[in-house]
Amino acid sequence: MTGNRPRFPLPLSSLASKSHRSGDISRTPLVSVATPQTATQNVVQHRHPVQSHAGMPMVSDAVRRAMVARLARQGVNDTVVLSAMGIVPRHQFVEPGLINQAYIDASLPIGYQQTISQPFIVARMIELMRGARTLNNVLEIGTGCGYQAAVLANLCQHVYSIERIKPLHELAKNNLRALRIANLRLHYGDGMLGLPQVAPFDGIILAAAGKQIPTALLQQMAIGGRLIAPVGDQQQALQLIERTGTTEWVKSVLEECHFVPLCSGII
Ligand code: SAH
Numbered sequence: 001m002t003g004n005r006p007r008f009p010l011p012l013s014s015l016a017s018k019s020h021r022s023g024d025i026s027r028t029p030l031v032s033v034a035t036p037q038t039a040t041q042n043v044v045q046h047r048h049p050v051q052s053h054a055g056m057p058m059v060s061d062a063v064r065r066a067m068v069a070r071l072a073r074q075g076v077n078d079t080v081v082l083s084a085m086g087i088v089p090r091h092q093f094v095e096p097g098l099i100n101q102a103y104i105d106a107s108l109p110i111g112y113q114q115t116i117s118q119p120f121i122v123a124r125m126i127e128l129m130r131g132a133r134t135l136n137n138v139l140e141i142g143t144g145c146g147y148q149a150a151v152l153a154n155l156c157q158h159v160y161s162i163e164r165i166k167p168l169h170e171l172a173k174n175n176l177r178a179l180r181i182a183n184l185r186l187h188y189g190d191g192m193l194g195l196p197q198v199a200p201f202d203g204i205i206l207a208a209a210g211k212q213i214p215t216a217l218l219q220q221m222a223i224g225g226r227l228i229a230p231v232g233d234q235q236q237a238l239q240l241i242e243r244t245g246t247t248e249w250v251k252s253v254l255e256e257c258h259f260v261p262l263c264s265g266i267i
Pocket of ligand 1: 208
């Protein structure tokens with residue numbers, strides 16, 4: 001899927017201001033459906049819950065295992081990521097009325113015009129950020145309901161996640177309480193500023209799309225660290241940034257995607 005991957009050392013100034021070039025995208029099928037609108041459509045489409053083949057309840061371990069098998073078929077190869085996806089009970093992060101849809105491959109609404117991301121895009125982005133390394137310090141921008149943060153906590157030493165919408169920050173706290181995850185810290189704030197007090201990070205993952213990657217986040221990457229983010233407005237693509245030196249970052253533009261917008265400030 002990376003037939004057309006530009007890799008070139010870039011100074012921070014050019015990276016942060018570089019506009020999106022359509023030629024940079026390798027044209028692969030649209031994989032992410034994460035807008036509130038499409039999330040609502042997902043709910044309507046699956047109003048009559050899909051019955052699992054073995055007649056299992058839709059929240060059983062078997063259904064989660066089936067999701068993991070599907071992710072592997074979709075091209076997620078990293079067994080560390082697949083096993084973390086197999087551990088986290090996604091049904092505990094969706095609204096009670098949507099529990100029967102928790103393991104379908106779709107984004108779902110979580111309120112405040114935001115979504116829980118589609119399982120495939122969660123796994124794909126974490127796989128890209130991880131790059132088969134052991135992750136120590138990881139930052140997520142856009143906690144939402146807390147699902148991806150819980151997956152990350154299963155494969156990183158320390159995870160920090162920032163959310164700008166107070167009721168969603170509270171929702172994530174509630175969702176995560178029962179799971180008792182000791183290595184995850186939730187912050188209420190503007191993720192575009194990062195978390196300088198606990199930087200540098202060897203992985204940064206953005207769950208919302210900005211027109212460009214915030215400079216503060218590039219600065220908070222460890223040398224050798226990787227950042228994965230959807231970038232763009234109407235047209236978005238995943239970007240993978242690797243920090244190769246004090247003043248050098250390498251950018252790869254990957255597949256098209258569709259995320260809710262990265263917004264500044266807190267509400
Ligand atoms: N991580 C989630 C997906 C959340 S959707 C999951 O597990 O599925 C994206 C989230 O990013 C929304 O909750 C939105 O409020 C948040 N967001 C957008 N801009 C932000 C910013 N500047 N700082 C922190 N959170 C932000």
